[in-house]
Amino acid sequence: MVYYEHATNPVVFGTLLTVYYSAMIIAVVAWFWSSYQYIQKGNYQLKKLVGFILIAVFLTSLSGARLLDKYLYLHSPINNDFCMTSSCVLSSEGIKTYNLNTTELERLDVPSVGKM
Incomplete structure (x- = not known):
């Protein structure tokens, strides 16, 4: 979750x-x-x-x-870590910190809006 x-x-x-x-x-x-x-x-x-x-x-x-x-x-949509585009999600600090595979996320259709 x-x-x-x-x-x-x-x-x-x-x-x-x-x-x-x-x-x-x-x-x-x-x-x-x-x-x-x-x-x-x-x-x-x-x-x-x-x-x-x-x-x-x-x-x-x-x-x-x-x-x-x-x-x-x-x-809350006003938090600093709220992304409004998929490029924001894929370049977020959480992705970089945990070294997640962004190509796998793209293949799984990352949502364009979401909280990381």
């Missing part, structure tokens, strides 16, 4: 992704579980539901912002 050495911890990324997709569902389930006796009587306690949803919106936006930050860090 090209981006592995710069990638975030999979546990952190997985936790943020889980919070992002499950916060609203957990908020509704928590409201239903805490207000079940009142719901049976017809008193729905909507203020409590709004409170749970506001907390879920905050958690969703926070985890979404952190996920976006991690994604943009990995795929």
Whole structure:
């Protein structure tokens, strides 16, 4: 994987992704579980539901912002080592440092855009 050495911890990324997709569902389930006796009587306690949803919106936006930050860090087009042409990729410092065979890379169709 090209981006592995710069990638975030999979546990952190997985936790943020889980919070992002499950916060609203957990908020509704928590409201239903805490207000079940009142719901049976017809008193729905909507203020409590709004409170749970506001907390879920905050958690969703926070985890979404952190996920976006991690994604943009990995795929940032403004880094110095971001190549926009295949000639840049083939003449990059990484190729020279590790003495990679550029003819083999050309035969394998080096992408014209990519992070080295």
